[in-house]
Amino acid sequence: MSTCSFVISVEGHFDAAHFLPKHAGKCKNLHGHRWNVRLLVSSTKLNRYGMVLDFGRLKEIMAELVGKLDHVCLNDKMRADPTAENIAKHLYKKAKKLLPNWPISIVVAESPGCEVKYGEI
Numbered sequence: 800m801s802t803c804s805f806v807i808s809v810e811g812h813f814d815a816a817h818f819l820p821k822h823a824g825k826c827k828n829l830h831g832h833r834w835n836v837r838l839l840v841s842s843t844k845l846n847r848y849g850m851v852l853d854f855g856r857l858k859e860i861m862a863e864l865v866g867k868l869d870h871v872c873l874n875d876k877m878r879a880d881p882t883a884e885n886i887a888k889h890l891y892k893k894a895k896k897l898l899p900n901w902p903i904s905i906v907v908a909e910s911p912g913c914e915v916k917y918g919e920i
Contacts, residue, residue, distance in 0.1 A: 887917035
């Protein structure tokens with residue numbers, strides 16, 4: 800028998816430029832995106848208020864995650880090439896420090912219909 804769980808999420812976005820120097824296509828050139836980010840948190844139990852976590856707290860965490868990436872060149876902020884996959888992993892590591900005891904995932908979309916999910920859920 801499987802255990803059901805609740806998954807809650809909040810969304811945010813940031814506008815940033817990047818380039819992929821190892822890429823053979825047009826993404827090798829400097830360009831920008833409105834990066835959409837979703838933070839997912841899972842739990843099999845609810846707290847005494849009937850919630851997984853307060854959405855307000857998750858919105859604060861999201862603001863902290865995306866605020867430092869808004870209107871920058873991501874190549875200047877990350878060690879790895881700033882692909883959607885590496886951005887998702889980067890944001891996951893930051894979110895996990897803020898939510899160490901929770902199963903979480905990060906979803907990053909660089910454009911509509913093109914997204915990656917990284918994490919435990």
